[in-house]
Amino acid sequence: MFVKNTIAAIATGLTDSGIGIIRISGPDAVNVGDRLFRTPSGRSVLKTAESHMMLYGTVVDEEGTVVDEVMAVVMRAPRSFTGEDTVEIQCHGGVLVMRKILQVSLRCGARLAEPGEFTKRAFLNGKIDLARAEAVMDVIQSQNEYALSASVKQLRGKLSEVIKKLREEILYEIAFIEAALDDPEHISLEGYRERLYEKINDLLNRTESLLKTAGKGKIVREGITTVILGKPNVGKSSLLNLLVGEEKAIVTDIPGTTRDVLEEYIDLHGIGFHVIDTAGIRDTEDKVEKIGVMKAGEYAKEADLIIYVTDSSVELDENDRKILSFIEKKHAIVLLNKSDLGTKVSEEEFRNFLRDVLPERKDIPIIRTSFTEEQGLEAFEETVREMFFQGEISGNNEILITNMRHREALQNAFESLCLVKKSIEDGMEEDFYSIDLMGAYTEFGKIIGEEVGDDVVEEIFSKFCMGK
């Protein structure tokens, strides 16, 4: 892969605020800025812009679509925070907008900054005094550890398996080529070109579909952990299915169908949600279900947002009281579902019930819905958005960064595989393939936090019988 030495990141906090700043720093910063910033008359001017002069204009993406109205400033080396050429884009402070501008800058040739990297560069370029050196080192290490643990936490399960599989297959191909190069008299590459071509197309397809889901938020796992709670058979799984847009949870009329926990990553108007559908909670003798109930409680503790679903066609009971206690200190929304089946519990009644259980919580929105008739969903989504943009709920900044990193790595891996394909099409010799295969292998490794080390040599010896 090309080595990118110009870095970018959101410099302000990842909460909604008046102004957000995206900082781009490094030898290529001005070029990157120039590619995405336009004056009101549509010109690219940053390359010739005077240092430290605020310019008004817009950020545009590759298609020329305007992302936001912004102020841009070029700070030429060494007169900047990092001591390098720096471009700062001041935009409207929405998380979504900041994220979009950052992504445009990554596509324009910057790479995502490592934790603490701006500060590190500032220090190395003599812009920060010695007293802060120790602090800088701590920040680097702790942020890195946090990012790693966050990254690993997000990636238990399916996605990491998919990536591991891709890596294994790529490694095998690299080892095969390398073994043949090292021992041409024992291992022949005849017909390999055609075989690899098919393989690469397969790998490209699989990577591309990962990339697509990344856009929707399945891999970009930032943001808001949302837990759906409620008694059995009130429609929790139906809600999940509606949000995801496909039948993931098994929905039946039998209470307790969801016996374990289902997780999905969804994108609601540009906000990423990690939605967890829990088993219904009630007093139960069923062991399997009991575990599910315990888990639901645990997830509720981790949640940024709880959606409490209740069946408005039946009376409230002790179980409701019990579950509502989970949301004591959490941001929450109550959905009075099954409005189509007649109303036993009105909003008024529920509000009173809630006051009784959680006297402190008068702020919780209550919305009437019918999932089977798809009623009330818009109001629900609107409420969620408002909560987000008013800063009531927010995800974790670091997690957002690792996720962006995942997407970047995935994109790089995809590009490396494209280069392999191109090498094959151009009739290059086999030894050229393994160079970019290695690039893809390395990038996939970044997603699951694995380094390359001696993997190739190990694979060669374990899979191929070498000569002499």
Add this chain to the structure above:
Amino acid sequence: MAEIHEKVDVCVIGAGHAGCEAALACARLGLETVIFTVSVDSIALMPCNPNIGGSSKGHLVRELDALGGEMGKNIDKTFIQSKMLNISKGPAVHSLRAQADKADYSREMRKVLENQDHLTIKQAEVCDLLWQDLCGEIDRTESKDPSQRDKKIIGVKTFTGTVYECKAVILCTGTYLRARCLCGESITYTGPNGLQAANYLTDSLKKMGIELRRFKTGTPARMDGRTIDYSKMEEQFGDERIVPFSFSTDPDSVQKEQVSCWLTYTNEETHSVIRANLDRSPIYAGIIEGTGPRYCPSIEDKVVRFAEKERHQVFLEPEGLHTNEMYVGGMSSSLPEDVQLAMYRTVPGLEHCKIVKNAYAIEYDCINARQLYPTLEFKTVKGLFSAGQFNGSSGYEEAASQGLIAGINAAMWILGKKQLVLDRSESYIGVLIDDLVTKDNREPYRMMTSRAEYRLLLRQDNADLRLRKKGYEVGLICQKQYEELLEKEKLIHDEVKRLKDTFVGANQEIQSFLASVESSPLKTAVSLAELICRPELSYTSIAPIDPDRKPLPEQVIEQVEIEIKYEGYILRQQRQVEQFKKMEKKKIPENIDYDDIRSLRIEARQKLKLFRPVSIGQASRISGVSPADISVLLVYLEHYLRDKKETVDEK
């Protein structure tokens, strides 16, 4: 007892491939040098395969030659078959391999040594190294344990009691230290080929605080050629046009008649003989304690580890022109003699074979090379260098390369000049040494092309362009050779420029030429270089539309063509190299105290203390040191350097 007391500059212990290069380098740089060997008749002995080079090893020999080493010249004098491997693949992985006449190879190298000024050959076993503590001077360890203190070498002592006072010692003991050969149940305490082992030096090294370990390797049997039925084998020829190893050898002078090698295969019968007798293999019986290499496994290893393979290739290679002995490549073994014979006789063509020399495994003492700087000097003993199998590598070429570098650096140190460290972006030799001193190698290390991350730049064809200048600066390449290099560089540069600047239009002549070679017609004017980039065209094939072309040497044309055809890939690697170099240039002071860097993770701190890397780049390649640790280290170093500068300023 009256001891003889000699005074020299450098003592080289061992006269194998590493020792020869080390000794020649020192002597050629004007230092009085003694080379010790247990047997003068075994100088530059090839105790295993009868060839030099091969994939990536060929690169090493070319690099060695570019720097002023001897191996390339010596094999050019003594080869009996030559082949460029991987010729159908990219130029980066083309690699030369030549079959040697072993006796000739050894004799010719001995002649070179014998006729070298300032060089003395001495048949003697060195038993002791003599040293002094460096108390107070540059001792950074301040340890109470004398073996842990920093020292300086002052001489060696032989078995017969003679003392050679010297400034530097280069250890090139190969597989001789406490060597033990195993052939089934029969064990002999000898070096390779029944030669005398060196049993005393290990203790002396241990006293100095040097940690030793035990590795193992093996060699197949040698057959009486008269008992082999070649009609059952496939003949393997050499190349029609022979490319010499050395850049100084005239290609026309090496075109000669070649001998063939022969290919046959093992079969199920072979494998069942082996399986039935596995319990008698010293490895599987647990008698062998050393770690063997996975890349040249014994035949019993292959059969066990790759049980699904129905057959394995076997190459019969001549040991020389004046012997009937044939080397049985692919079937090294430590099984007992009777099993060996039964096993070999199942192979087509070997049904009636007679074994001249049995296959055997050999165990020997060597070091973990992390105790060395990239200059191949011991971190704790000034003036003590080591090279070759003693450093945990395997192979003649790996040994010779290290020998040359150790020799050069011992000499540079004595002469007070800048030492030579090649990095990973400059040479396979750099990759080899960096891997040895930076990675935790658990088996004898062999060069492989996959180990070189910038291999598009590290081709065997451009080894002179990469390294000759360094050889000249060191003093092993003469003025004339250097000027020839500059001339070659200029010719390449000018011709590439001309081809990029010469445009041809879409006229009738060009279009019909392109049609005649089945290349698509032009839409606009293009440069000649762009035409050469087309897969179906080459520098030679476009000659008809390039009338201004001047005649150029073959090697220049080759470089021009590669530079143009692979420009995109080469540029990408060059950009990576720039990045890499930045990290290599950031040096870590020798007396850095890693315990003082609070934010380092414990694992990273332990590894850094163990390896004591010389640069940030080297530190980043140590397993267990994360990118975040490197960032922390960078910040600390900056802090440290500024602190130091301030103290200096205050003074």
